[in-house]
Amino acid sequence: MSKITITIDGKEVETQAGEYVLNAARANNIFIPAICYLTRCSPTLACRICLVEADGKQVYACNAKAKEGMNIVTTTENIEKERRAIMEVYDVNHPLQCGVCDQSGECELQNYTLEMGVDSQHYAIKDVPRPAKDWDHLHYDPGLCIVCERCVTACKDMIGDTSLKTVPRGSDPLDPQYKESMPKDAYAMWNKLNKSIIGLTSGGDMLDCTKCGECAAVCPVGALVDTHYIYTTNAWECEQIPATCGHCSAGCQIYYDVKHTSIESDEPKIYRVTNEWNYVSLCGAGRYGFDYQNKVEGKDEEAFSKAVEAFKKADTISFTSTITNEEALILQRLKEKYGYKLINEEARSFQKFLKDYSEISGQSLWGSDLEEVHHSDFVVSVGMAIKSDNPNARYALNNSMKMNKGAGLYFHPVKDPVIEGLGKNIVSIYHKPLQEEAVLYLLLDLFGDKEKLPKEIVEYLASFHSKVMETKKEVVKKKVTETVKVKKVDEESGEEIEVEEEKTKMVNETIEKEVEVDKNALFDIVGVPAKFSETLEKLLKKKEKFALMVGPDFYTHPNSKNLARLTALIEKYSPFKLVIVPPLTNSLGVALINELDEEKGSFTIGYNTKGDFTLSALGDGDLDMPAINQQEGTLTSVNKRVNPTNQAVPYRGYELNDIANALGLEAELTVDYTKELPVEKGFESKDFDELPNYWENDGTEVRGYVLNNMTVESKGDESVKPFGEETLEGQLIYLANPVRQFTPFTHKTTNLDEKSGLYISEEYLQKSDFNEGDSVRITTDSGELTTTVVCDNKIAGDIFVLPTFDKNLNSEALFSGYRFNRASIEKV
């Protein structure tokens, strides 16, 4: 898009053509009041307070698009009148108990009421009973609601659940005299406000969504509040600690709101998590899973000396990716000094995938990020259960569709009603497990530049095409002439007589034709829905920006090397911009920093995983370690960003750095390693304290720094193997967590109460003889375990899902790498 210049209040402002006036003003620090508009979402036009005058005409700044040379005046006498009347209307029947409201001063209604100088009220209407509602993790008080519909907008445009909508309020109509006496926009806004209130799309009293709590975060008043937070503290009492969420690879910006625990105890406690909701949207795990800290009273010297001894004895360190970059570097330094073997299976497979990918792409990392997905209009997701593997990727997929009139394809074997619910422009294609390569070949076939692609691949792709004769029904317009009897009044006699007249009309007729069509065998192999080529043609209309997201299913796939090479080919020879979603919180950081080994030695130190000597931030090991919310450090995200995180609650025990120091490394603090992160892998030599963590007014992310995408020497070999015929048949199980759960850390938190067990879809349970709560034994070629059946309405189809967040379940034992497996399941 082209740069244009507009004038706002006499100030020349440069912006993009087609940008909303409000955003242009905000980016240039010009204040235009607005309540209902959410950055990154579509304009709601509920509040009408963002009225401005553009070239002498009143428009709404949130939905008026900037044009070259536009002259904007943000306040005129009339606009001021409108705004004041609007704020007066919002104050009609709004309770005055601000003292007990959970918004506690962070209230936009309060701010704008004062801003507009409302000191008296001119309007009135009889209130209707509006009882408060408890929607599970949310508390809705319609008495406080100003129906700005920000919650509805966020849920629809960003999250994609569309669980909230406006429902009738049941109030009396407005006094007709207001129509004349009130300013026009204020009346129109009130008329709409007076008819609606927020309700559930499901119609009942049960909220059925993925429980992200974003609606409560965006609420400008105290109408929607998190149930766990309600009336526990005033917002102003809390200290906001800027941090990065440590649950998944999205690396969302969060603030921990921290205050003393109680009157008796000065110990800091996290009361809630807030975010910069204009620029980042959290999932339920980020918002509600905050109290996973490892509470340690003091330094356990005995355990520490045992740990040092264990390190001296050990030859292997096994760890998970829920660690900071600095800790990963400490482990790498220890390896370099003492030759430990570093074991982290999930990061190793990801590292290998990246290496295979680089061989063709010539760069160390993928080219795009989720921010770019937000701005794409055709998004494809392959190889991940997107809603639980990386909720932000799902938000990006949904947001791109809602905001850019986009479309998308979602390839995955497990049916997902959440993705199906995003809209009909996202087509879900449920291919068979192990057929991911076929999916990538299909993408290459549909979108690849056949002229540039290596010849062998073009030929291979062509082998799937054949010409077939097909009878096609076609609708043709045909002229039909028929004789009709018409009654007419004879002019001379005045009598009614019947006359025959000829009439011609156009009739639609269906004829059958034999047409030669191109048959793509890949369609059947992948299992696309009926009439896919027509659907795809429709979806692809006017699409310019393509994004592809690939996920964790690929890394442990038996043919992951081939998948990595195909992925690189798609990025290279098709319009798709690529995002590779790391499997866990800091898998990317670990993959870049650590040299990982395949084989364990004889004595293993486990860090957050079982070993002969276990260091654990979960509090169940031989020596306690701090959890992510108790540490300073950096985490590497899917956006290739190195984000700083800070300590929210204190930790009084020993850290990994203390052990490293005892073993001969020298660093006072763990964050001393931040500037030593490997520059040759793309990190920058920056001190931890230099790293910023905020957004600018125009939405520019200023958090940490972006990894440099290093050039990797490629051998020019672009050969890929044909895909295997092999699939998995029979009863299948899939290794994935429910939404809001990622690791034992999320499982430990009080607000995330997902049950662990074998997840079976509601529809399957209805037709089978399994019931929720049944005890079942699951046996695969790798092992067996016994657990209970949990009914899950967020999956569909016949594939069962086993979570990894419950470490007592030990579900990984049933799989040999790949996330799908065949299993036999029996009741016990």
Added chain:
Amino acid sequence: MSNTEMFKDRNISEDYFLLDIEDYPTTPWEKFKRVVKRSFKGELFVGLWVVLREMIKFDIHTIQYPEEKLPIGPRYRAVHEMKRLWESGTERCIGCGLCEKICISNCIRMETRYDENQRKEVGEYSINLGRCIFCGYCAEVCPELAITHGGEYENASEQREHFILYEDMLTPIDDVLNKKQREFQGFGAITPHEDERLKKTPLAY
């Protein structure tokens, strides 16, 4: 004469006179003379005699503390009281936390929760009197006239960190029922002509 000038004029009556103050001795000899003069004049015995005389007369004007106590002015800022509503006897405190926020010695803490009547309830409330400087800001900021300063000034304790809890400060329910609760007239109380200053909000009932 304007109002303020009246107070500047200290010559209230004819009986007032200025004391004749001797010059301060400067040389050592003068100082020595003053010491001798004061020592032999017997001023000490004059004082002792006055005390003895008043003791015998039993005409004592001092307050016999702690048997006797002077009444305390309504604006005196001693230990806090938590008031109840006259009509229902329920506690006035709504748990808004303004006193906690405004407290400059940071000695107020409260714990609130969502109660079964869907209201904000104060679970625990404490003022650390060891730190309180009795500035009166909490009473001034209170929107409900719930926290006030009372007249109870005797709060000596063996321990500096002596907490008082909400229950200790709350007016006993019997006192409210017997109309014995005293209303606070100090800062934050409603001014007499408040009604005239208000702009009325229209009601559609």
